[in-house]
Amino acid sequence: MKVNLEPKKNLIFNTFLVAFILHTAQIGVGIAGLPRIVFMEAGQDAWISIIASGVVVSIVLFFISKLLACYSSADLYGIQYDIFGRWISKLFNLVYILYFLIVTYVIMMNYTEMVQAWIFPKMPTWLLVTFLVFLASYAVLGGIRVVVGVTFLGLIITFWLVLVIYTPIKHLDLNHLQPVFVSSWKEHLMAIYKVSFSVIGFELLLIVYPYVKEKKKALRYALFGTWYSTFLLTLVTAVSIGFFSQESILKTIWPVLSMFKIVRIPNLERFEFIAVSFWMMVILPNICIYFWAATRGVKRVFNFSQKKTIYCFAIALVAGSFLIDDRLTMNTVTDKVGTFSFMLSFIYPCFLFVVVKIKQSFTKMKGAKG
Amino acid sequence: MIPSALLVSLGQSRSNVPFPPVFEALLLEFVIELLREAGARLPTKVGQTMGIVGGIVIGQAAVDAGFTSNILIIIIAISALGSFTAPSYAIGTAVRMIRFPVIMMAGLYGGVGIMFCLCFILIHLLKVTTLGRPYLTPIYPFRFSDWKYSIFRLPYQFLVQRPVSNRPGDSTRIPAKKIKQKKDVDE
Numbered sequence: 001m002k003v004n005l006e007p008k009k010n011l012i013f014n015t016f017l018v019a020f021i022l023h024t025a026q027i028g029v030g031i032a033g034l035p036r037i038v039f040m041e042a043g044q045d046a047w048i049s050i051i052a053s054g055v056v057v058s059i060v061l062f063f064i065s066k067l068l069a070c071y072s073s074a075d076l077y078g079i080q081y082d083i084f085g086r087w088i089s090k091l092f093n094l095v096y097i098l099y100f101l102i103v104t105y106v107i108m109m110n111y112t113e114m115v116q117a118w119i120f121p122k123m124p125t126w127l128l129v130t131f132l133v134f135l136a137s138y139a140v141l142g143g144i145r146v147v148v149g150v151t152f153l154g155l156i157i158t159f160w161l162v163l164v165i166y167t168p169i170k171h172l173d174l175n176h177l178q179p180v181f182v183s184s185w186k187e188h189l190m191a192i193y194k195v196s197f198s199v200i201g202f203e204l205l206l207i208v209y210p211y212v213k214e215k216k217k218a219l220r221y222a223l224f225g226t227w228y229s230t231f232l233l234t235l236v237t238a239v240s241i242g243f244f245s246q247e248s249i250l251k252t253i254w255p256v257l258s259m260f261k262i263v264r265i266p267n268l269e270r271f272e273f274i275a276v277s278f279w280m281m282v283i284l285p286n287i288c289i290y291f292w293a294a295t296r297g298v299k300r301v302f303n304f305s306q307k308k309t310i311y312c313f314a315i316a317l318v319a320g321s322f323l324i325d326d327r328l329t330m331n332t333v334t335d336k337v338g339t340f341s342f343m344l345s346f347i348y349p350c351f352l353f354v355v356v357k358i359k360q361s362f363t364k365m366k367g368a369k370g
Numbered sequence: 371m372i373p374s375a376l377l378v379s380l381g382q383s384r385s386n387v388p389f390p391p392v393f394e395a396l397l398l399e400f401v402i403e404l405l406r407e408a409g410a411r412l413p414t415k416v417g418q419t420m421g422i423v424g425g426i427v428i429g430q431a432a433v434d435a436g437f438t439s440n441i442l443i444i445i446i447a448i449s450a451l452g453s454f455t456a457p458s459y460a461i462g463t464a465v466r467m468i469r470f471p472v473i474m475m476a477g478l479y480g481g482v483g484i485m486f487c488l489c490f491i492l493i494h495l496l497k498v499t500t501l502g503r504p505y506l507t508p509i510y511p512f513r514f515s516d517w518k519y520s521i522f523r524l525p526y527q528f529l530v531q532r533p534v535s536n537r538p539g540d541s542t543r544i545p546a547k548k549i550k551q552k553k554d555v556d557e
Contacts, residue, residue, distance in 0.1 A: 014512065115482060123479070131486050135493060142497040149496040149510045157492075270371045277481030284489050 003078040004071055005210035013148050015214045019225035024151040024285035025201025026229040029110040034198045034233060035240040035255040041191035045183040047238040049191035053199055054230030056192060058223055060346055061202055065219035067353040068209050070360060076206035077300040083355055093301040099344050100294035101313060104287050105320055106337050108132045109330055111283050118276045129321035132287060137314045139288045140295060144211055147292045151285040158281050165239055168259040172242040197338035202226050203345035207293045383439040392477030394438050398446040507535040
């Protein structure tokens with residue numbers, strides 16, 4: 001396996017699209033339920049914890065970009081191969097591949113749960129998962145360009161959903177947000193930890209990096225994308241804390257969708273039905289890019305045909321949808337994956353950066369002596 | 371989902387229709403396709419008359435007979451008109467064909483089905499290439515300088531460079547000496 005990738009010229013995309021990839025990878029099903037989860041930890045100061053989590057993400061992104069700058073155009077799989085050698089790296093890469101696949105699975109299952117709770121209570125889980133898997137594999141079969149296109153157009157088409165939040169803002173009660181700065185450090189740290197599963201997606205910079213045109217500017221656009229999503233998450237959290245009373249926000253599982261309930265258009269009274277179905281467009285880039293990352297990993301690590309991998313993984317995902325059929329199991333699985341994601345996307349890249357730096361200084365010393 | 375005031379008129383219109391809405395929509399679509407094909411084969415002068423007679427008479431009779439509701443006829447007619455607004459006739463035909471699976475999915479799975487079809491079409495448009503170039507080209511891959519050729523059509527004298535996305539061998543379209551020079555009033 002080569003450490004550095006030299007993708008064909010027609011596969012390389014513009015640098016500003018990094019912002020779109022990271023933003024759409026971060027915003028997904030998580031944002032719909034996020035306000036409640038953070039509120040449980042940090043109370044009315046939840047929005048501060050989300051801004052803090054944005055700072056944490058920026059720090060991790062900084063380390064990631066420094067790590068990637070050590071190589072000319074390597075991705076995570078290549079770097080691990082360079083550091084850990086042939087066999088151990090295979091194990092580590094396999095962990096990442098499985099992680100990307102499982103995140104795809106969790107996103108799909110959570111969306112299915114949302115649809116079953118709001119629109120079709122009797123729609124079978126496997127059917128909706130099959131729809132989503134079909135879309136994702138169709139996009140990934142087109143390669144990185146199509147996947148990036150889905151993130152770009154997916155964001156532009158769903159942008160108007162942000163403007164809908166104007167209606168809840170009109171009914172905002174600022175007293176719910178006061179007093180400010182009452183939560184302790186510990187609560188904030190706990191809240192940041194809970195947010196972490198909703199803001200993952202930035203680690204995909206490690207995978208798409210070889211395809212970026214101007215690699216030096218990648219960090220700038222990556223930060224742009226993550227701060228836009230941090231802004232959205234903060235806005236949504238602050239508005240839903242102000243909109244709901246303390247008791248009701250703890251009982252509302254999807255506060256964002258419940259806020260959409262009061263939006264009224266002359267020919268449409270229950271806006272959240274539209275919102276829930278439109279959410280498919282929000283999560284489509286999400287599942288596409290994660291699915292791509294997983295299949296790309298198999299191609300890189302085991303040199304197995306990516307097309308066949310896509311078919312195998314698609315079948316695996318549909319088969320996996322039969323495993324979980326109640327909300328409680330889904331919640332525990334999501335929590336477990338959340339813990340995993342915290343380690344794999346926040347802590348591990350920083351650790352890898354230190355290892356790479358040590359190794360490079362070591363080889364430099366050797367070179368200087370020899 | 372629908373406000374009660376609107377629901378009353380919808381219900382009134384649909385009250386004596388025996389079919390489910392999907393079947394109704396497919397039936398009307400089929401009739402419109404038939405009219406269009408018949409109109410295309412007939413000589414021009416008769417064709418127009420056929421269209422009007424067919425459209426108005428069949429539409430009115432279908433409502434009277436309790437086959438379809440008035441509202442659905444309005445919707446189908448508007449969407450049929452919409453398919454003609456595509457600047458190229460071939461695209462209009464493609465849209466017409468896509469409509470049937472979308473109607474079926476909407477009938478089976480509601481909003482989720484419609485969104486599934488929209489996502490599918492979006493991905494498909496991203497994958498399609500014409501003459502080796504991406505189909506959605508000035509939008510994705512994003513080339514703002516090419517927007518003057520497609521989305522806004524600028525006056526001829528501004529179109530000095532050829533579109534970047536076509537990767538032309540010679541990128542200038544109007545040679546430098548042919549560009550209009552700025553002149554003062556009486557020179």
